Amino acid sequence: MKRISKAVREMCSSHQPFALVEIAEGTGSMPRHQGATMLVRADGSIEGTVGGGLMEAAAIDRARQVIAEGKDARLPFDMSSKDAANSDLICGGKGVLSIRYYSGTEEDAALTEMLEALDRGRLYICGGGHVSLQIARMADLLEIPVTVIEDRAEYASDDRFPTAEKVIVRDFWELNIDGLQKQDMVVIVTRGHLGDRAALTWALQTDAGYIGMIGSRQKRDLMYEKMIEDGAEKEKLEQVHSPIGLSIGAQTPAEIAVSIVAELIAFRYGKL
Numbered sequence: 001m002k003r004i005s006k007a008v009r010e011m012c013s014s015h016q017p018f019a020l021v022e023i024a025e026g027t028g029s030m031p032r033h034q035g036a037t038m039l040v041r042a043d044g045s046i047e048g049t050v051g052g053g054l055m056e057a058a059a060i061d062r063a064r065q066v067i068a069e070g071k072d073a074r075l076p077f078d079m080s081s082k083d084a085a086n087s088d089l090i091c092g093g094k095g096v097l098s099i100r101y102y103s104g105t106e107e108d109a110a111l112t113e114m115l116e117a118l119d120r121g122r123l124y125i126c127g128g129g130h131v132s133l134q135i136a137r138m139a140d141l142l143e144i145p146v147t148v149i150e151d152r153a154e155y156a157s158d159d160r161f162p163t164a165e166k167v168i169v170r171d172f173w174e175l176n177i178d179g180l181q182k183q184d185m186v187v188i189v190t191r192g193h194l195g196d197r198a199a200l201t202w203a204l205q206t207d208a209g210y211i212g213m214i215g216s217r218q219k220r221d222l223m224y225e226k227m228i229e230d231g232a233e234k235e236k237l238e239q240v241h242s243p244i245g246l247s248i249g250a251q252t253p254a255e256i257a258v259s260i261v262a263e264l265i266a267f268r269y270g271k272l
Helices: 002-013 053-069 082-086 109-118 130-141 193-203 217-229 253-268
Strands: 018-027 037-041 046-048 073-078 094-102 123-126 146-150 166-169 185-188 210-213
Touching: 002 018, 002 037, 002 046, 002 094, 018 053, 037 053, 053 073, 053 094, 123 130, 123 193, 130 146, 130 253, 185 193, 185 253, 193 210, 193 217, 210 253
Parallel strands: 123 146, 123 185, 146 166, 185 210
Antiparallel strands: 018 037, 018 094, 037 046, 073 094
């Protein structure tokens, strides 16, 4: 949603009308999940996708009408009929697209709420090393807003992480970032056990829905044992994904990042 959020802000700053198309209802097999969103401009150009093909083309046409008329609309779709199979809509699902009009000049609560919804699901990467760098790059491809936290200034810079929305230089024991929600994710990949433990101590105090930490099971168990002695809740530690990432035999930083990001995708779609 990061690029859509950016596009919305650009449209509002230039006072241009637009429409947001969202899969509001859906059953059966669909090319995108419920909640998938696409921005449509008056000229028919888009950001995002609701699945492509003829369904998306119909949605773009209807969205352009919505922009011209200044009125919201709903567009049913059915990809389960024989006609759908003959016209390239062969996923088999059916549902409704919500098409909402925005004038590009609004400053109301609805627009603020919509932007906040688009920005949900932020990724906090604790650590600025090789694996972190690859995770940030892949997260950008997935349009996940990224905040990188690192305690070494030379590893925490906009030049090193050009796709991150924020790069924070801070001792991991002094982390006090709040406001995380259940859609947010924390990945702990610092350069050592002490940094990992400090970052985990902070993460457990947040409402992040996903917390993952790199390292072996032996390292994890020793750390957890010490943390429990110091007052950490065993039940919360059991919710941490560690060792982090799907088991695919990853070795290189890029491969490890693939395994981690794959697990993040599984979390986003309720597959963990």
